[in-house]
Amino acid sequence: MVQIDLNGQPTEFHAEAATPLLWALRCDKHLTGTKFGCGVSVCGACTVIVDDEAEYACQLTLGELRQRGAKRITTIEGxxxxxxxxxxxxxxxxxxxxxxxxxxxxxxxxxHLLAQTRAPSDEAIKTAMSRVLCRCGTYPRILKAIGQAVSRLGRR
Ligand code: FES
Ligand code: FES
Incomplete structure (x- = not known):
């Protein structure tokens, strides 16, 4: 069993230790905002924040979470x-x-990027966002939107 703060709520996962976090979230907790893409840590569709790191949930097991003593998970719902x-x-x-x-x-x-970096450069945005692929090619608009969010937050 894994006890962890999930989106601000104390939560228990009871699935087997080998269960990937992605499926524990989607099937056990019905948090389906986190998506399955490749399942092999390539596409980034399953990205969540674990403690202060953005991580792929498809290859991260409940056992690993317990072993490392992870404290918090944030999904899109939270x-x-x-x-x-x-x-x-x-x-x-x-x-x-x-x-x-x-x-x-x-x-x-x-x-996650804006939590780590107050006002990232375009290059820093591109590097950070390269962890998540988009088959529709929304990259230019993502770059623009992050820049706009930085301005909206009064960071530049
Ligand atoms: S589903 Fe593709 S990286 Fe996890
Ligand atoms: S895959 Fe990114 S919007 Fe369609």
Whole structure:
């Protein structure tokens, strides 16, 4: 069993230790905003924040979480606060989304970036966001939206 703070709530996972976090979230907790893409740590569709790191949930098992003593998980359903609000509004203003499949992970990755870096350069944004692929090619609008969110937050 793994006890952890999930989106601000004390939570227990009872699945087997080998269960990937992605499936524990989607099947056990019904948090389906975190997506399955490749399943092999390539596409980033399953990105969540574990403690202060953006991680792929498809290859991270409950056993590993327990072993490392992880304390907090944030999924798209729990993403909140001024940075999340600024990003969501910028996503709307810049009309970022196409099919939407990768967008939970894009927002998680963007929120993680702005938690780590006050006003990232375009190059820093591109590097950080390269962890999440988008088959629809929304990259230019994601870049624009993150820049707009930084301005909206008064960081430049
Ligand atoms: S589903 Fe996890 S990286 Fe692709
Ligand atoms: S919006 Fe379609 S995969 Fe990214």
């Amino acid at each position: 993403l909140s606060g001024p940075v999340a609000d600024a990003l969501r509004q910028a996503w709307i203003d810049c009309d970022v989304v196409q099919c939407g499949y990768c967008q939970s992970a894009q927002l998680i990755a963007a929120a």
